[in-house]
Amino acid sequence: MYKILRKEVLAPRINLMEIDAPFVARKGQPGQFIILRMREYSERIPLTIADFDREKGTVTIVFQEVGKSTEELATLNAGDVIADFVGPLGIPSDHGRKEDKKVVCVSGGVGTAVIFPELRKIKENGNYTITIQGSRSKELLFWSDRLEKYSDEFYITTDDGSFGRKGFVTDQLKDILAEKSDDIAYVLAIGPIPMMKFVCALTEQYSVKTYVSLNTIMVDGTGMCGSCRITVGNETKFACVDGPEFDGHLVDWKEMEDRNSRFIPQERESLERYRKLMGK
Ligand SMILES: Cc1cc2nc3c(=O)[nH]c(=O)nc-3n(C[C@H](O)[C@H](O)[C@H](O)COP(=O)(O)OP(=O)(O)OC[C@H]3O[C@@H](n4cnc5c(N)ncnc54)[C@H](O)[C@@H]3O)c2cc1C
Ligand code: FES
Structure with a gap:
């Protein structure tokens, strides 16, 4: 279990949570992400490591409420716990070296x-x-x-x-x-x-x-399910293990848009069902 140490609403429907996750905090690098499950039966959602404090052992996530899982996550507060918080995942970004320009x-x-x-x-x-x-x-x-x-x-x-x-x-x-x-x-x-x-x-x-x-749809985040498949420079890549960062000029944006919109009816239905259940 991973405890939420701090929660802050940064803007309407944009929330920050600081999570007690020492192992992720120790190894996380800019560009990497985590996959969390709020409860054991919940959907997995990938979120970027927005910040980390290696000494305190904390990881900061910032998420926008866009559907059922993120809306449900936003109901948690400091002191509550998250069932799974797996990471760091993805390849750390390669930016940072000193450039001449x-x-x-x-x-x-x-x-x-x-x-x-x-x-x-x-x-x-x-x-x-x-x-x-x-x-x-x-x-x-x-x-x-x-x-x-x-x-x-x-x-x-x-x-x-x-x-x-x-x-x-x-x-x-x-x-x-x-x-x-x-x-x-x-x-x-x-x-x-x-x-x-x-x-x-x-x-x-x-x-x-x-x-x-690339914020492709991800499920396992370890290269096994193929859900995050995307064409980059005519090659098939898995955003979770080959990315999430890529050369933008080589990305097949049409495919990216199509793949990310393929579950819209199910996502809408899931949110409506959740809101009804919550009496919202
Ligand atoms: C590597 C990576 C890092 C991300 N980092 C952040 C972040 O730091 N902050 C943030 O607000 N969002 C981030 N996202 C997007 C975030 O994962 C989705 O907004 C979230 O999963 C939506 O779930 P939902 O059930 O609330 O919405 P749904 O109703 O399920 O979906 C709403 C939208 O979210 C996308 N989405 C849904 N499920 C997934 C999934 N499993 N993986 C990816 N996208 C999904 C859909 O394309 C859809 O457009 C990231 C995505 C990826 C792949
Ligand atoms: S999320 Fe399953 S292969 Fe990338």
Whole structure:
């Protein structure tokens, strides 16, 4: 059993939990994830290691309530326990080495939590960092202060213009690429699938290498079930053991979108059943 030591609501339907998980905390690296099961009969859900404290033995997760399992997880509070918390899984990110050029990090929505430990590592290794954080509106922004702390240049965009620049992260990125694409080592983009897809379409025009973190449907997380299968550069990859980070210019985005939407009716039904049961 894994105890929740702290819970914080970062934004509407976006929650942070600090979990007592010393073995995961000891080995976890930026870019890796865990798979948790709230109860023994619950669904497994993959969540990124948003932060870790090796001395305290804690792992921080940040999750958005998008369906039954995440909505149920959000009902837990500090002092409650989670049945299984398995990790670290996936390949640690390879970013962080000192680059001669600037590194651009682009986060969208809850992708901010995923990109944070990577940005910190990139900055701590002496790189010049440019960060763009995007969200639908001001109320959904979180951890902007954390991102800014590790950024030489920091930009915020909101779709509705309620904070920062009105528009998408790609609007800001386009200006940066137009001004200095020759001075960019690579772009790391983490967020919703459409955001990562459009970032890649843009950076391809400027021939700037781009990495993305794929949130494919995962079940076992160990390369056994094939659920997270995705085509990257005409090769079949399993996001759980070959990723979750890949060269975004090689990802088959159409396949990614199709595979991630194949259970929508079942996911909707499951959420409706859960809400009815809870009297919501
Ligand atoms: C490596 C990895 C890291 C992730 N990190 C985070 C994170 O840090 N924070 C966060 O909020 N979300 C993260 N996700 C997405 C998160 O796992 C899903 O939002 C969650 O499983 C949804 O479950 P649900 O029952 O609440 O929603 P459902 O109603 O089941 O599904 C809603 C959406 O979540 C996706 N989803 C459902 N089940 C899974 C699954 N087993 N694996 C992957 N996606 C699924 C579906 O494509 C669907 O679009 C990550 C996914 C992966 C693969
Ligand atoms: S989640 Fe089963 S093979 Fe990747």
